[in-house]
Amino acid sequence: MHLPRTALSVTAAVIASTLGIVAYQHISDENPTPSSGRALVAQDTATEPPVRAPATPRATVQSRPELPAQLPGLGRRTLAQVPQNSRQVLLVTGAGKNSASAKVVLWQRVDGGWRPGTVWAAHNGYKGWTDEHYAGDLHSPIGVFGLTDAGGRLTDPGSKLPYHQSGAFYTNDVGLQGESLHGVFDYVIAINYNRLPGTSPMDGTKPMGDSRGGGIWIHVDHGGPTHACVSISKAHMKQLLLTLDPADHPVVVMGDAASLAR
Structure with a gap:
């Protein structure tokens, strides 16, 4: 049976709409929040912990030993x-x-x-x-x-x-x-x-x-x-x-x- 060209167009539109609903449903099951792929990438990035630069070690200051004011051991x-x-x-x-x-x-x-x-x-x-x-x-x-x-x-x-x-x-x-x-x-x-x-x-x-x-x-x-x-x-x-x-x-x-x- 041959469908008129108009019917074919309508049928194609219905199939496309159905596929869109399925695709949206699949996305919604994994991550119900985003409405687009760009939003998904942005949210995934936002959930990663921030990268911090390693702390710079503080310089150790060595104090000079205190010298005796008088010669030790002498009376x-x-x-x-x-x-x-x-x-x-x-x-x-x-x-x-x-x-x-x-x-x-x-x-x-x-x-x-x-x-x-x-x-x-x-x-x-x-x-x-x-x-x-x-x-x-x-x-x-x-x-x-x-x-x-x-x-x-x-x-x-x-x-x-x-x-x-x-x-x-x-x-x-x-x-x-x-x-x-x-x-x-x-x-x-x-x-x-x-x-x-x-x-x-x-x-x-x-x-x-x-x-x-x-x-x-x-x-x-x-x-x-x-x-x-x-x-x-x-x-x-x-x-x-x-x-x-x-x-x-x-x-x-x-x-x-x-x-x-x-």
């Missing part, structure tokens, strides 16, 4: 002997009054306080420490002494203190425990106990007399106790020579801990 009597203009203090602290072992720290005055260096192992007199040193008593003297002059068998490594290089800084003796003393005077710093400051460590002048001893130095360690000197490693001796500065009026404060705390 009023000892502190009174440290010159006011000294900005470098080599602190030699014995393990005990009768001990030949000690620790050495170079303190430097900066920013109104005292900054410590590295702790170094050291040796002192075989019988420990004394407030009144005499020649041959095998004790190191307790007190505060200037450090003004240096020298050694080896050439000057760059010392800021006046440096006297000489082959006379040598001994082939052995230590109190039989150890070799070869090289112990490669580098030395004179401790201004019973000596004239401003002269070579080899100068033998003793203002208090020969009986009170002298020739007490900081020198290279030989692995055992000394007669009265203070000894540290060769590397530390060289470092000390490069650091001590006459402009800072360096001194050594030396003795057992209990005596220095007085």
